[in-house]
Amino acid sequence: MINPVWLRSFCTLVEIGHFTRTAEQLNMTQSGVSQHVRKLEDHLGCPLLVRHGKSFTLTDAGDNLYLEGREVISALSGIEMRVGANPAYEGVVRIASPGSMGLKLYRHLLTVQQQHPKLVIDYRFAPNASVEQLIAENSVDIGFMTSPSTLADISSTAVAEEELRLITPAGINTPSWKQLMALGFIDHPDGAYHAGLLLSANYPEFQHVKQFDSAGFSNQVNLILEPVCMGLGFTVLPTYAIEAFGNTAAVTVHRLPHQIRETLYLAVDRNKVLPNRVNTVIAEAMACLK
CATH class of the missing domain: 3.40.190.10 (Periplasmic binding protein-like II)
Structure with a gap:
C-alpha cells in the first residue's frame, strides 16, 4: 500500500512545481521531499518524474499517480476534518x-x-x-x-x-380519606410509588395503594388524567405530567399540606x-x- 505521507509530498510537489517551495509548504527539507519521491518510485518500480536541473516533468506514471493521488489526499483530508469536528449543534x-x-x-x-x-x-x-x-x-x-x-x-x-400532586375529579376541594376510598385509584406504571410517597405523608390511614379499589390503569402518561376528569377515580402524578394535560379544568389538582418532591x-x-x-x-x- 502506498504511504500517504509520501503521496502527499508528491502531489504537493506537482501542484507547486518547485522542490524548495514544496519543502517550505510541508515544513520539510528539500532532501526530504526528494527522498519521498524516490521511495514512491522504488515502491511502484517506475520513474515518476524527469528532472531538468531545478525543474522537472512528469512521466506517464507520474501523471497517473497525481490524478489518482489527489483524490486520495482529498478524501484523507476530509476524514481528518470529519473525525476532528465536534460541532455543538449538529x-x-x-x-x-x-x-x-x-x-x-x-x-x-x-x-x-x-x-x-x-x-x-x-x-x-x-x-x-x-x-x-x-x-x-x-x-x-x-x-x-x-x-x-x-x-x-x-x-x-x-x-x-418535581412535586407530586393528588388529582381528583373536579368539585372536590379538600379530599378526605373517605372520599378517596370511595373514588378508587387510577393506576399507572409509577402509581404505587408516587401514591406511597405522597399519601403516606398526608393521610395516617394510608398503608398501601391496594387499600383502594382499582378504578383503572394507563401506561400512557398523557392519558392518565382522562378517567379522572370523567369522575372515575383519583391518582397521584408529578407536576410535569399534569401541566401536559390539556383539560385541567375538568380535574382538581391538590397541593397537600405535606409536600413531596421527587x-x-x-x-x-x-x-x-x-x-x-x-x-x-x-x-x-x-x-x-x-
Missing part, C-alpha cells in the same frame, strides 16, 4: 427518561431542533430501570431518572425536583467523554427543568 443526540419528565423536555428540545435543524433529537420514554440499561448498552447518550442509578459505570447527578437525576456513562452536541442538549434540558 448530529443525533439520544435521550431517555420517564414519561412525566419526557413530556416537559421533549417539546422543549424539539424547539431547539427547529432552531438548529442539523441537531437531531432522538427521545425515548422509559422507566428508570430501562433508562440506565439503555445508557449501559450505549443505546442512548444521556438519561434522566427519578432515582439514582444502581449501576457502577453510570454517573447520576441530582439536577432538579428528585430528578441526570445519568451518563462515567467512562465516556461527551461530545459538544450532547453537552448542548444537557444545557438546554437543565434550563427547561429549572
